[in-house]
Amino acid sequence: MTFWAVIPAGGAGTRLWPLSRSSEPKFLRDLTGHGRTLLQETYDRLQPVSDGIMVVTGSVHERAVCDQLPELPHEAILAEPSGRDSMAAIGLAAAFLERRDPDAVMGSFAADHVIRHVDTFHRTVRSAAAVAADGWLVTIGISPTFASTAFGYIAEGERLAGHEGAYLVDEFVEKPSAEVAAGYLETGRYRWNAGMFVVRPTVLLDLLAESDPGFAERLRAIAAEPARLEELWETLPKIALDHAVAEPAAAAGKVATVPADLGWDDIGDFGSLATLLQAAATASPEGPTILGEESLVHALDSTGLVVPHSGRTIALIGLEDIVVVDTEDAVLVTTRAQAQQVKKIVAALKDSDRDHLT
Numbered sequence: 495m496t497f498w499a500v501i502p503a504g505g506a507g508t509r510l511w512p513l514s515r516s517s518e519p520k521f522l523r524d525l526t527g528h529g530r531t532l533l534q535e536t537y538d539r540l541q542p543v544s545d546g547i548m549v550v551t552g553s554v555h556e557r558a559v560c561d562q563l564p565e566l567p568h569e570a571i572l573a574e575p576s577g578r579d580s581m582a583a584i585g586l587a588a589a590f591l592e593r594r595d596p597d598a599v600m601g602s603f604a605a606d607h608v609i610r611h612v613d614t615f616h617r618t619v620r621s622a623a624a625v626a627a628d629g630w631l632v633t634i635g636i637s638p639t640f641a642s643t644a645f646g647y648i649a650e651g652e653r654l655a656g657h658e659g660a661y662l663v664d665e666f667v668e669k670p671s672a673e674v675a676a677g678y679l680e681t682g683r684y685r686w687n688a689g690m691f692v693v694r695p696t697v698l699l700d701l702l703a704e705s706d707p708g709f710a711e712r713l714r715a716i717a718a719e720p721a722r723l724e725e726l727w728e729t730l731p732k733i734a735l736d737h738a739v740a741e742p743a744a745a746a747g748k749v750a751t752v753p754a755d756l757g758w759d760d761i762g763d764f765g766s767l768a769t770l771l772q773a774a775a776t777a778s779p780e781g782p783t784i785l786g787e788e789s790l791v792h793a794l795d796s797t798g799l800v801v802p803h804s805g806r807t808i809a810l811i812g813l814e815d816i817v818v819v820d821t822e823d824a825v826l827v828t829t830r831a832q833a834q835q836v837k838k839i840v841a842a843l844k845d846s847d848r849d850h851l852t
């Protein structure tokens with residue numbers, strides 16, 4: 495069995511505006527201060543467990559992906575004419591892989607997530623691939639630490655016979671309400687879905703065909719005749735893989751989960767980025783956490799996150815848990831607690847004559 499990692503690299507990451515833009519989304523940025531972008535870190539992390547890696551991205555980002563991953567063969571980048579959500583993106587890679595390597599198992603791994611426990615991640619991917627080789631759709635389950643409404647939840651069921659450390663998924667619930675999520679945490683049997691699906695390409699496409707035969711058929715038609723991509727792409731439904739496949743397959747008892755503590759984070763907003771950077775810091779600084787050139791920030795009695803991205807000097811006095819992101823053409827000032835609301839600003843800008851800033 496060979497293992498292929500598929501990296502869907504899409505979305506603008508609007509909650510990280512103005513650092514992340516549709517022209518330069520968060521996966522193309524170094525948000526951890528490690529000197530590698532999130533996409534490059536994802537690629538580095540997957541290399542030791544993969545026989546091949548594919549990136550599926552918007553055609554507007556194809557050049558940047560090529561530049562950031564010079565070792566990736568050009569044919570391993572699948573360029574989408576437009577964003578049609580994760581089912582189309584991951585399904586396209588599955589359709590190409592099905593023809594290229596029918597015995598392969600593939601795994602999808604977002605281009606913009608952070609994983610701190612890399613050895614555990616490698617062990618977990620290998621276990622998940624062994625389960626997927628037996629025909630299961632496998633999702634990696636993360637122990638929830640709070641009642642997030644931004645993630646999908648997996649209800650862990652019985653142990654899976656023949657696969658130590660794997661469980662049946664009783665239910666898959668995409669982004670529940672805060673009340674429902676809090677109830678899940680109390681039961682102790684729910685885990686976060688990290689969007690990491692490990693499966694045989696044919697199994698994924700056959701599961702899709704159960705709910706939407708035309709969708710699976712068109713993906714397979716594109717793989718058989720790539721010249722038809724432009725013609726067929728715009729006819730594909732815009733739907734997340736979670737809704738198109740994971741939820742119905744879980745209800746039919748066809749999904750398994752491998753739980754793991756990966757130190758996983760999807761860096762949803764500047765609040766979670768601040769937490770992540772603080773946890774990674776070797777010394778706990780008195781002042782704010784700085785992502786970028788430290789000498790540009792002068793802070794008195796202030797805490798939070800400062801991103802000096804324009805090269806300007808930033809001075810703070812007496813501000814607690816603040817977020818300041820200074821870019822060439824836009825400055826964001828908010829608090830860690832309110833940082834999620836940035837997407838509302840982006841929506842307002844999109845509806846204005848300042849659309850070019852988003």
Ligand SMILES: Nc1nc2c(ncn2[C@@H]2O[C@H](COP(=O)(O)OP(=O)(O)O[C@H]3O[C@H](CO)[C@@H](O)[C@H](O)[C@@H]3O)[C@@H](O)[C@H]2O)c(=O)[nH]1
Pocket residue numbers: 502503504505550551552574576577578579580583603604605606644645646647668669686687688689736760
């Ligand atoms: N190439 C490409 N990738 C896409 C597209 N749309 C989404 N993706 C990729 O598919 C992944 C998930 O898409 P999101 O739209 O960001 O999903 P989400 O709302 O965050 O929810 C998903 O991820 C959560 C974990 O971060 C999960 O908890 C949740 O259940 C779900 O799987 C991301 O890696 C994103 O880049 C697209 O049109 N094109």
